[in-house]
Amino acid sequence: MTYLAKPKLHHPALPKNKLGFTRRDYEGAVSTLCAGCGHDSISAAIIQACFELALPPHRIAKLSGIGCSSKTPTYFLGVSHGFNSVHGRMPSVLTGANLANRDLIYLGVSGDGDSASIGLGQFAHVLRRGVNMVYIVENNGVYGLTKGQFSATSDKGSKSKRGVQNMDAPIDMIGMALQLGATFVARSFSGDKAQLVPLVMAALHHHGAAFIDVISPCVAFNNHVGSTKSFDYVREHNDAVNRLDVIEGRAEITADYAPGTVESVVQHDGSVLRLRKIHADYDPHDRISAMAFLQERQAAGEIVTGLLYVDPEAHDLHDHVETVEKPLNELGEAELIPGNEALQKLNASLR
Amino acid sequence: MPQPIASTNDFVVKFANVNGSGSASANLLFAKSILRMGVPVATRNIFPSNIQGLPTWYEVRVSAAGHLGRRGGVDLMVAMNPQTWAQDIASIDPGGYLFYDSTKPMPPSKFRDDITVIGMPLTEICNKAYADPRQRQLFKNIIYIGALAALLGIDAAAIEQLIGEQYKGKEKLFGPNRDALHMGHDYATQRLKPISLKVARADAVGDRVFIDGNSAAALGAVYGGATVAAWYPITPSTSMAEAFQRYCRRYRVDPATRKNRYAIIQGEDELASVGIVIGAAWNGARAFTCTSGPGLSLMQEFLGLAYFAEIPAVLFDVQRAGPSTGMPTRTQQADILAAAYASHGDTKHVLLFPEDPYECFELGALAFDLADRLQTPVFVMLDLDIGMNEWLTKPFQWDDGHRLDRGKVMTAADLDAGKEFGRYLDVDGDGIPYRTYPGTHPSKGAYFTRGTSRDRYARYTEEGAAYVDNMQRLLRKFETAKKLVPAAVRTPAKQPAKAGVIYFGSTAAAMRESLAALEGQGIHLDALRLRGFPFGTEVIEFIAAHEQVFVVEQNRDAQLRTLLMTEGGIDPAKLVPVLHYDGTPITGRFITGAISSLLRAVKPLREVAS
Ligand SMILES: Cc1ncc(C[n+]2csc(CCOP(=O)(O)OP(=O)(O)O)c2C)c(N)n1
Numbered sequence: 001m002t003y004l005a006k007p008k009l010h011h012p013a014l015p016k017n018k019l020g021f022t023r024r025d026y027e028g029a030v031s032t033l034c035a036g037c038g039h040d041s042i043s044a045a046i047i048q049a050c051f052e053l054a055l056p057p058h059r060i061a062k063l064s065g066i067g068c069s070s071k072t073p074t075y076f077l078g079v080s081h082g083f084n085s086v087h088g089r090m091p092s093v094l095t096g097a098n099l100a101n102r103d104l105i106y107l108g109v110s111g112d113g114d115s116a117s118i119g120l121g122q123f124a125h126v127l128r129r130g131v132n133m134v135y136i137v138e139n140n141g142v143y144g145l146t147k148g149q150f151s152a153t154s155d156k157g158s159k160s161k162r163g164v165q166n167m168d169a170p171i172d173m174i175g176m177a178l179q180l181g182a183t184f185v186a187r188s189f190s191g192d193k194a195q196l197v198p199l200v201m202a203a204l205h206h207h208g209a210a211f212i213d214v215i216s217p218c219v220a221f222n223n224h225v226g227s228t229k230s231f232d233y234v235r236e237h238n239d240a241v242n243r244l245d246v247i248e249g250r251a252e253i254t255a256d257y258a259p260g261t262v263e264s265v266v267q268h269d270g271s272v273l274r275l276r277k278i279h280a281d282y283d284p285h286d287r288i289s290a291m292a293f294l295q296e297r298q299a300a301g302e303i304v305t306g307l308l309y310v311d312p313e314a315h316d317l318h319d320h321v322e323t324v325e326k327p328l329n330e331l332g333e334a335e336l337i338p339g340n341e342a343l344q345k346l347n348a349s350l351r
Numbered sequence: 352m353p354q355p356i357a358s359t360n361d362f363v364v365k366f367a368n369v370n371g372s373g374s375a376s377a378n379l380l381f382a383k384s385i386l387r388m389g390v391p392v393a394t395r396n397i398f399p400s401n402i403q404g405l406p407t408w409y410e411v412r413v414s415a416a417g418h419l420g421r422r423g424g425v426d427l428m429v430a431m432n433p434q435t436w437a438q439d440i441a442s443i444d445p446g447g448y449l450f451y452d453s454t455k456p457m458p459p460s461k462f463r464d465d466i467t468v469i470g471m472p473l474t475e476i477c478n479k480a481y482a483d484p485r486q487r488q489l490f491k492n493i494i495y496i497g498a499l500a501a502l503l504g505i506d507a508a509a510i511e512q513l514i515g516e517q518y519k520g521k522e523k524l525f526g527p528n529r530d531a532l533h534m535g536h537d538y539a540t541q542r543l544k545p546i547s548l549k550v551a552r553a554d555a556v557g558d559r560v561f562i563d564g565n566s567a568a569a570l571g572a573v574y575g576g577a578t579v580a581a582w583y584p585i586t587p588s589t590s591m592a593e594a595f596q597r598y599c600r601r602y603r604v605d606p607a608t609r610k611n612r613y614a615i616i617q618g619e620d621e622l623a624s625v626g627i628v629i630g631a632a633w634n635g636a637r638a639f640t641c642t643s644g645p646g647l648s649l650m651q652e653f654l655g656l657a658y659f660a661e662i663p664a665v666l667f668d669v670q671r672a673g674p675s676t677g678m679p680t681r682t683q684q685a686d687i688l689a690a691a692y693a694s695h696g697d698t699k700h701v702l703l704f705p706e707d708p709y710e711c712f713e714l715g716a717l718a719f720d721l722a723d724r725l726q727t728p729v730f731v732m733l734d735l736d737i738g739m740n741e742w743l744t745k746p747f748q749w750d751d752g753h754r755l756d757r758g759k760v761m762t763a764a765d766l767d768a769g770k771e772f773g774r775y776l777d778v779d780g781d782g783i784p785y786r787t788y789p790g791t792h793p794s795k796g797a798y799f800t801r802g803t804s805r806d807r808y809a810r811y812t813e814e815g816a817a818y819v820d821n822m823q824r825l826l827r828k829f830e831t832a833k834k835l836v837p838a839a840v841r842t843p844a845k846q847p848a849k850a851g852v853i854y855f856g857s858t859a860a861a862m863r864e865s866l867a868a869l870e871g872q873g874i875h876l877d878a879l880r881l882r883g884f885p886f887g888t889e890v891i892e893f894i895a896a897h898e899q900v901f902v903v904e905q906n907r908d909a910q911l912r913t914l915l916m917t918e919g920g921i922d923p924a925k926l927v928p929v930l931h932y933d934g935t936p937i938t939g940r941f942i943t944g945a946i947s948s949l950l951r952a953v954k955p956l957r958e959v960a961s
């Protein structure tokens with residue numbers, strides 16, 4: 001397998017965003033995943049979201065663990081720096097990167113094996129710390145790259161391709177994210193681009209730990225009858241609580257909606273999320289009732305999707321450790337080295 | 352009864368205390384007062400990690416000759432912990448002294464008849480003088496320091512001055528401490544018989560400072576420009592992270608905004624800690640973690656990634672003995688191989704071996720320049736003996752003209768000027784490629800970081816030839832490292848010598864003492880103190896120039912010797928291991944005994960004195 005560069009021949013009619021970039025400018029190398037893999041749709045959604053937000057691609061850093069899902073950063077944002085780290089440990093590498101330069105956008109991509117099994121601890125702690133990032137788990141309920149073993153998000157009773165039943169209780173990453181203090185929590189489906197793209201956009205605008213669990217069927221190992229992560233099953237059981245129609249800058253909201261059906265959420269950076277309610281009573285600002293609602297629906301076999309929780313005034317790790325505004329990696333000698341005089345004073349106190 | 356030991360400025364005092372009784376600061380006061388009299392001391396804390404009653408010992412070696420290694424033996428035992436009484440009494444050298452709290456009468460069977468027993472009713476004195484139990488406890492310590500000062504001839508004014516410095520501006524605390532000191536001093540002067548151990552004013556301390564290696568290493572990290580630290584608590588490295596926090600609060604807060612020019616994260620484990628360091632270093636910040644053996648074991652996978660992805664991570668390994676339920680509060684140099692070859696695949700890492708707190712500072716700061724220059728993990732190998740004990744050490748110096756060496760980093764201007772960028776391209780022939788920081792340029796210089804499945808331009812490939820090409824370049828880089836790590840320090844024997852000795856790290860103080868002692872026995876050895884790995888040519892040449900070379904280290908398996916054999920292609924027969932690994936710091940006596948008996952046992956290598 002070698003690297004395949006995508007031809008960068010731009011069609012003159014391709015639409016451009018505010019920065020003058022076309023969608024192609026946000027693409028990466030040609031994917032080497034299986035044709036039809038859900039992960040590729042998520043890559044496409046990330047490309048679309050970054051394009052629509054007109055983010056300068058080089059100001060995004062993409063980090064991942066190991067797995068088919070973790071390979072995907074090669075397939076989007078080709079002019080961004082990327083880091084394919086080790087299995088289950090993307091969160092710590094991303095945390096360090098974020099500490100070094102608070103000015104970049106951090107996009108962490110992981111799989112359900114990567115985040116719910118080997119990396120469960122790091123998944124938990126990166127959310128607890130409120131690292132400013134978008135953390136996407138491409139959740140297919142199996143280990144794709146190692147060829148189809150159950151992962152920790154496989155539902156109890158779910159059948160493997162070879163007919164073996166999973167008897168272990170599943171880890172619900174959304175429930176954990178809510179409990180651990182993530183300040184933006186969403187679930188979506190790789191087959192529902194209209195839902196996923198605005199969620200990714202909103203998460204990119206979130207100041208704090210944003211977590212998106214994207215159910216992303218593995219066509220090679222987990223798309224059969226008896227699987228609860230197949231395209232058919234997810235389509236049938238998708239229970240969206242709301243639709244994030246658009247996300248926009250500080251602009252006024254102009255479109256008309258029937259009263260009580262739309263909620264506008266203004267995030268820390270002024271971005272406005274227009275949330276169309278599907279479950280009239282679902283309140284995405286109430287962490288506790290969100291958890292209860294999710295548990296309830298999950299017990300009924302439903303897959304709840306949408307923007308499940310958001311704290312628009314969230315704080316991040318830099319706020320907590322009170323770092324200077326200037327990125328730490330730009331500080332020079334004058335700001336970092338106390339000098340010989342200070343050292344001589346210190347010497348004097350050590351005698 | 353043997354003759355009571357008589358010595359001026361050359362003896363060992365050992366304090367046996369109960370942890371948390373406030374003895375630590377009193378004992379430090381004792382040590383420092385001797386320093387103030389111009390007499391060098393070497394102090395060591397001994398603290399088992401899980402024995403009931405939490406005993407701690409503090410050993411003060413008074414040495415006008417300036418020997419800073421552990422001597423072994425006890426001339427004066429200050430026995431303040433009833434629970435360790437028996438073992439404390441047993442450890443006194445014949446002719447030595449016992450100082451104890453005689454408030455409660457003890458049967459003669461509890462003592463020895465070959466030592467001088469000095470009883471002072473400390474509890475009784477305290478109970479009379481103080482009503483508050485906490486005060487009774489705290490001042491008891493100061494009272495016995497006062498009494499010892501009187502017995503040993505330590506200038507009470509020197510102690511008073513130290514107390515004054517400690518409680519500067521806090522007259523309320525200073526007064527009672529001073530009074531307690533005099534209470535003890537007066538009692539001993541009036542009621543206790545003089546002893547033959549004495550401290551006499553000298554001028555052997557000079558401008559040296561007294562500090563522990565972990566603090567010095569933390570200071571090195573500050574001066575090395577570290578901005579991100581991630582760590583997980585583990586003895587004996589914890590106090591390094593704490594010291595970094597302390598120094599950052601002092602030196603790294605923006606005076607205008609009160610915001611921090613650093614970030615310290617207590618990770619959820621050592622994996623996360625090193626991961627954070629790798630992420631930060633990848634993104635252009637200087638970052639470090641500090642740990643000990645068990646933590647280093649956990650970091651293995653990440654260290655492989657850092658090696659292959661060429662990330663300038665800095666690790667401080669404060670080595671200790673054995674696993675977590677081994678001897679976590681004891682010292683060893685037993686992570687040498689685990690660090691040198693950490694991780695999967697063909698990996699080798701750069702190591703630095705500081706000998707004392709001064710070098711913890713110096714090499715600690717240097718580690719960051721080296722890591723950036725070489726784009727690879729760099730390990731600073733301390734041990735518990737250097738890390739957690741205060742040592743008399745050269746005063747710290749910093750060259751204000753020193754610029755941080757950020758290594759080969761391509762900037763936006765370089766890229767715009769059309770410089771060719773290949774993340775793993777060896778443009779200079781030294782094996783070190785250029786890197787870019789994320790976010791540098793809108794369209795140039797981005798690359799995807801992964802293990803070894805990539806070509807010179809960081810493009811994905813699993814081609815064998817590209818892998819080999821990369822591995823060869825990493826070897827060239829390691830060759831470059833040989834020239835950049837600090838060179839070994841050679842101490843020639845007074846007479847031409849056929850045998851040599853190699854040592855490193857905290858062994859240095861004991862080795863110096865031993866070299867002098869061996870010389871006294873007519874054994875002349877050229878000595879070489881290693882300061883880094885990979886070994887420079889001076890190391891290989893030193894071995895080649897001698898018939899036999901002793902390799903002194905504090906581990907069971909002669910790990911440095913293995914490294915010398917493997918990396919230097921040295922004939923094992925030539926390298927004679929001298930190994931100390933019971934968890935106590937190596938002593939000059941031990942090395943002298945081991946080398947002289949080895950020389951007697953093997954064929955006589957002794958140089959003929961002519
Ligand atoms: C330490 C370690 N153990 C095991 C592996 C092998 N491994 C690679 S990917 C993977 C599972 C990936 O599963 P998931 O994160 O769900 O990704 P998917 O391929 O399903 O997208 C495993 C076990 C590894 N790379 N590293």
Ligand code: SF4
Nearest residue numbers: 034037068144218219
């Ligand atoms: S194995 Fe599954 S997860 Fe991996 S690329 Fe194929 S479909 Fe996608």
Ligand SMILES: [Mg+2]
Nearest residue numbers: 111112113142
């Ligand atoms: Mg998976």
